[in-house]
Amino acid sequence: MAARQDRDLESRRILERVERETTPGGTSAVTRAARNARDHVTAADADRSDPIEYWGTRIGRALGLLIALGLMVWLVLFISRGG
Numbered sequence: 001m002a003a004r005q006d007r008d009l010e011s012r013r014i015l016e017r018v019e020r021e022t023t024p025g026g027t028s029a030v031t032r033a034a035r036n037a038r039d040h041v042t043a044a045d046a047d048r049s050d051p052i053e054y055w056g057t058r059i060g061r062a063l064g065l066l067i068a069l070g071l072m073v074w075l076v077l078f079i080s081r082g083g
Contacts, residue, residue, distance in 0.1 A: 042058060
C-alpha cells in the first residue's frame with residue numbers, strides 16, 4: 001500500500017514539474033517568443049550604465065532586423081518574378 005502511494009506522489013510531482021517547465025507564468029510560447037524578440041532588439045541585456053554600448057547595441061540590432069526583413073522581401077519578389 002505504501003509503495004502505491006509513493007508512486008502516486010512521484011507521478012504527481014513529475015506532472016507538476018512538467019507543467020511548470022512547459023508553461024512558466026502561464027504564458028504561451030508565442031508570447032514568450034515575442035517578448036524575447038522585443039527584449040533582444042531593444043537591448044534589454046546591454047549595460048545601461050554605458051550609453052554608447054546601449055545605444056550601439058540597439059541601433060545595430062534594429063538595423064540587422066531591417067536588413068533581414070528587406071532581404072526576405074527581396075527574395076519573395078525575386079522568386080515571384082520567376083528569377
